[in-house]
Amino acid sequence: MSEKTLSFENVGLAYRRNVGFWSSKNWVINNLTFDLYKGEVLGVIGKNGAGKSTLLRLIADIVKPNQGDIWRKPKTRAQLLTLGLGFNNQLSGADNAIMSLVILGKSIKEAKSLISNIKDFSELDDLLNYPVSTYSSGEKARLGFAIAIQAKPDILLLDEMLGVGDKDFQKKSSQELKKIVNSEQTVVLVSHSNVTLKQFCHRLLWIENGTNKAIGPCDHILKEYLKK
Template identity: 60%
Template sequence: MNREIMSFDNVGLAYRRSLNPFSQKNWVLKEINFQLFRGEVLGVIGHNGAGKSTLLRLLAGIIAPNQGKIFKEKGVRSQLLTLNLGFIHKLSGFDNAIMSLVTQGKTIKEANQLLDGVIEFSGIGHLMDHSVSTYSAGERARLGFAIAMQATPDILLLDEMLGVGDKEFKRKSGKALQERVQSDQTAVLVSHSAGTIRKFCERALWIEDGLVKALGPTDEVLDRYEQSAPDRDKDHSKKAAVKAA
């Protein structure tokens, strides 16, 4: 195993439903402990609302935990790719690409030199001078993934990004990620697809109700996750019924 690049030590994140500082906290993540190693691809799986996307935002440094500590190797840069984050929608595709590349450590000159690669990979060159607000979710995903492939961050954070776009783009993005994995790219991949996690990830982290249910070799964790599906679905149905009442 390569050296540790990042770790979570008893990390928790909570929020309050009201502005009252004495109101009860709602814990999204609780007592999260794991290490991320340079060159590995860690898969994160769990049902909707389990805390997976929140975990990625903590990894990206967008939000800070309420408890515990996050350790990151000095100088390490991470980039989060998600359908709902990262672009200034009033700016054009060109402007967003330049801005994103510069925030990942590229100079303006280097960013401009990388634009051809962004355009070629994304396949939306005809839209690059249009406002990103006019893009479909799939077109934003194409642009975001293409930028990440040029930006070469230390840690690539992918939030369901391999499940969007048409069949050809899914194949293309999957192939590009596979090449990155083989070239020692560190990545964290959130997906509802066990098949995707099995294909790309050496280890898997299963989060349920904000807690780590399992962490270890991908096949072992996913086998436990899939075996728990009937009980998990019953439990969520009960919670939904209580809320509805």
């Protein structure tokens, strides 16, 4: 097994829910424990509401846990790609790309030099100069995917991102992910597509009610999951 790049130990995340005069904690993630290794593609499966997207937000350090520990290898950067991309809608696609790349460690000069590559891959052409508020969800996804390819984060987090856009772009992004996998990029992939999971993932993490039901080789875990 290669070196560990991230570790969750009894991690929990709760949101407070108010009901009348009473309030209670709703545990979205509860006592979740697993390790992520450099260069692996870890798939995350589970029913809707199981906590998959929240897990990615924890890995990306967008939200903090209420309990437990998350260890990251020093200077590890993770980028989350989801249909709820955190773009500034008032800025252009190009400005959002530059901002994202700088946050992920590129200099402004480096970020600007990568815009032409982002334009080519996303196929947004002149739309890259318009505010993101004018983009469709598919166009935002294409921009986000193109940025991630150029940013090369230590951990790439994909939340149902391979099924967006037209068929040509889906094929293009799938081919690019193959290159990423072969380059030993660390990836955490949330998908409901069994074909995608089998094609790309080394291991699967099965989440149920916010905690790990099982983790192990892709074929074995997927077989057990489909029995339910």
